[in-house]
Amino acid sequence: MPPIMRADARLLVLGSLPGEASLKAARYYAHPQNQFWRLLGEALGEPLAALDYAQRVERLLTRRIALWDVIHAARREGSLDQAISEVEERDLRGFVAGLPELRAVAFNGATAAKIGRRALKGTGLELIDLPSSSPAYTLPFAGKAGRWSALKAFLD
Template identity: 35%
Template sequence: MQNRISSFSPIIDNTSKIIILGSIPGVKSLEKQQYYGHPQNKFWKIIFELFHEELTEDYNERIQILKKHHVALWDVIDSCERKGSLDSEIRNEEANQIAELLEEYPNIKAIFCNGGKSYKNVQKILGKNFRIPIYLLPSTSPLHTISFERKFEDWKKIVEYI
């Protein structure tokens, strides 16, 4: 049996206007205990460019930038078994309490899913006609090989809700 892995606590506060949901942290992120900790993942580069902020490697500063721009962050999977970092290797998953979190933070106006696995799971959890819009964004993972420019173009949709 694979080792069971768990996601991190949500990064959210009462000023959050959108939430970005990934699937579950990869190996590097789990090692660092940081969202999007793999150096090749484009998540932080995209976020900092969207908000015209200077990119920093300091994780606490990264979190402060998210909060400053009213962005919440979490994963759709609370825990699962997985070999490596591929979403396709996820087995025996348990969902995070997304609906409950959204009840607790009613200022969230849109859900953005970082990749297909997150999107499919959110639709299963909340239903296709949930009360706030759910958007699929291209995964920021280095395994999703479309260009940075194309990813960034799609991710710009976030700014409309901030």
């Protein structure tokens, strides 16, 4: 799926690879149990989860937040990151070079962080590891939201 972005983005949130529900719907974080929109909404102080998808995307763009994934292509049965194989990584270094106002990159989950940190090491960007928004990652919502609140520092 293409990135959600505008050229003056200040924050980039990277996941690993869209799951089955997201690919089928052609929407990021489409699975109803995924907490992404609730978590990001908490960090922004906006009820993103209550909005329809087009409104969510518009709010990200208005707030200068870009959204994409670290993996360009892979094989995977189901939606769990542990099942990902034959990974083709994105050219993240080239992508962020086209975002001159970017201040930080946040990684949604350990797989995104592992790939993204390796790709973006030495760029001078703030790199933030976040607990996965996936329902498979069983940290309670409040614990996840507390960590996701770090994103506030990179927004105007």
